[in-house]
Amino acid sequence: MSIENPIFRTEDLCAYYGDFMAIKHVTMSIPEKKVTAFMGPSGCGKTTILRCLNRLHELTPGAWYSGKIFLRDQDILEMDPILVRRKVGMVFQKPNPFPTMTIYDNVLAGYKLLGIRLKKEEADRICEEALRKAALWDEVKDILHRRGTFLSGGQQQRLCIARALAVNPEVLLMDEPTSALDPKATLQIENLIVDLKNTVTIIIVTHNMPQAGRVSDYSAFFYLGELVEFGPTAEMFTNPKDPRTEEYLTGKFS
Amino acid sequence: MNNTNNVRYQWRRTKNQIILATIAVLAIIPAIPLFVILFQLFQKGISSLSIDFFLNLPAPPGEPGGGIKNAIVGTFIIVGLASLMGVPISIMAGIYLSEYGKESKFAHLVRMCADIFQGVPSIVIGIIAYAWVVKPLGKFSALAGSVALAIMMIPVVVRTTEEVLRLVPNILREASLALGVPYWRTVLKVVLPTGMVGVTTGVLIAVARIAGETAPLLFTAFGNPFMTYNPLEPMNALPLLIFNYSMSPYEDWWQQAWGASIVLITIVLLLNIASRILARRVAGEK
Numbered sequence A: 001m002s003i004e005n006p007i008f009r010t011e012d013l014c015a016y017y018g019d020f021m022a023i024k025h026v027t028m029s030i031p032e033k034k035v036t037a038f039m040g041p042s043g044c045g046k047t048t049i050l051r052c053l054n055r056l057h058e059l060t061p062g063a064w065y066s067g068k069i070f071l072r073d074q075d076i077l078e079m080d081p082i083l084v085r086r087k088v089g090m091v092f093q094k095p096n097p098f099p100t101m102t103i104y105d106n107v108l109a110g111y112k113l114l115g116i117r118l119k120k121e122e123a124d125r126i127c128e129e130a131l132r133k134a135a136l137w138d139e140v141k142d143i144l145h146r147r148g149t150f151l152s153g154g155q156q157q158r159l160c161i162a163r164a165l166a167v168n169p170e171v172l173l174m175d176e177p178t179s180a181l182d183p184k185a186t187l188q189i190e191n192l193i194v195d196l197k198n199t200v201t202i203i204i205v206t207h208n209m210p211q212a213g214r215v216s217d218y219s220a221f222f223y224l225g226e227l228v229e230f231g232p233t234a235e236m237f238t239n240p241k242d243p244r245t246e247e248y249l250t251g252k253f254s
Numbered sequence B: 001m002n003n004t005n006n007v008r009y010q011w012r013r014t015k016n017q018i019i020l021a022t023i024a025v026l027a028i029i030p031a032i033p034l035f036v037i038l039f040q041l042f043q044k045g046i047s048s049l050s051i052d053f054f055l056n057l058p059a060p061p062g063e064p065g066g067g068i069k070n071a072i073v074g075t076f077i078i079v080g081l082a083s084l085m086g087v088p089i090s091i092m093a094g095i096y097l098s099e100y101g102k103e104s105k106f107a108h109l110v111r112m113c114a115d116i117f118q119g120v121p122s123i124v125i126g127i128i129a130y131a132w133v134v135k136p137l138g139k140f141s142a143l144a145g146s147v148a149l150a151i152m153m154i155p156v157v158v159r160t161t162e163e164v165l166r167l168v169p170n171i172l173r174e175a176s177l178a179l180g181v182p183y184w185r186t187v188l189k190v191v192l193p194t195g196m197v198g199v200t201t202g203v204l205i206a207v208a209r210i211a212g213e214t215a216p217l218l219f220t221a222f223g224n225p226f227m228t229y230n231p232l233e234p235m236n237a238l239p240l241l242i243f244n245y246s247m248s249p250y251e252d253w254w255q256q257a258w259g260a261s262i263v264l265i266t267i268v269l270l271l272n273i274a275s276r277i278l279a280r281r282v283a284g285e286k
């Protein structure tokens, strides 16, 4: 299946932990300004391939890759990882705001930690914009100078989304962003994802089939490190081509 | 039936109470000497405490009065200099072990050295400082005492810093790295601030430990009955004064040694309490 103008394109990507090959010869294209869901049973390599896309994989001792990952025309495996990560933001499974920082500083962490000085008005503007995009502004606008860790789990996760959005990434990677949250907070984040796709490309790992159905345009199904199937979500859900996908979708294994 | 149950219940209750009482008594026993010591200390020393005691210099032998101002100031200078020398490199070494060296051979070597040094008797460390500083300079000095105390605190601070930084969740490092922040900046701006309270606690504990050391100062700082602020001169310190006074033949010096002990114990106790409060704040933030 061919994607026009993909933002990400992997070519024969393999990812390893030491001798163990966790991602096996994956070639795929991720469409721009769409939501793509990565699905598959536990341990199939969703987190691993996601962490390849912003070069976080190599932080694990002994981890390495082979193959190519193009972000537009540039192979990110040849780039400075710091530049890659500025363009490809990430939201983690567990909310992880910086405990020593206020809400305001958390949102601007992508600038402050790099020592980039912003004018007060500009900092305020970026902060408000990011919090609005993350649908958190109304809840925190009066407590911007309190610690981020005082917020509820769902608010913390949206704070982390705001933090990632504040540096204007081209892609936002989300690794099961709602698995630690209650249904209401989950719904808020799902709505947020749908709203965001006009501005940023989103890749989300999820175990939750209905969630994938609600938020994603495209889906990738992984099994034991291989990409089994990739296509429009609606198509894959109604008419899976591979029997393994079908088994997974019908709940034969998880 | 009902009756036997009742008897059994009563017996279980009594047994419980006996065991509880035994545990309480056993828990109090180790605290007894501590309180006896503190009580004796205050009983014997409280009479020497006066404003003059803090503000005056020692009187010549045989003359009444005199204070311990030079020893208090000396303790602060010697311990302060030791911290200035010891704390920054220790924290850097702790950061190295936790964030860079990790499981490397060199890191293990550093850890082993720190652990060995922690076990070296303090008198031996005094001799090392004597060889390194007193000999080359040709005289006793506060600086030599500070070097000895710095050597004593380094392994403690290195290891606590490492332990505390290792407790910083990895997910925070990744959050920072995922924003495109270089590793060294992540360490300085995220990991270190997150563990700062714990690091400070470790430093306070180390300072409290060295503040009361006598042996490493005996042939380094040496002691000095006069007031001096010059770290290149021999200098008095509370533990030295206590040692010298209690070995003297003068009864009023013995008396003052008790007073100086109260001062020293209070300083150490305050440092310990401060570190406890900080440590509790760390625990509360988790």
Ligand SMILES: Nc1ncnc2c1ncn2[C@@H]1O[C@H](COP(=O)(O)OP(=O)(O)OP(=O)(O)O)[C@@H](O)[C@H]1O
Pocket (backbone or CB within 6 Å): A017, A020, A022, A040, A041, A042, A043, A044, A045, A046, A047, A048, A049, A060
């Ligand atoms: N740090 C690591 N060292 C060695 N092997 C690892 C490491 N992390 C993951 N693996 C292995 O790589 C494979 C893929 O793991 P990964 O975490 O990517 O799975 P996942 O699809 O995200 O699973 P889940 O749905 O449970 O999060 C698994 O077999 C796992 O055991």
Ligand SMILES: [Mg+2]
Pocket (backbone or CB within 6 Å): A046, A047, A048, A175
């Ligand atoms: Mg995972």
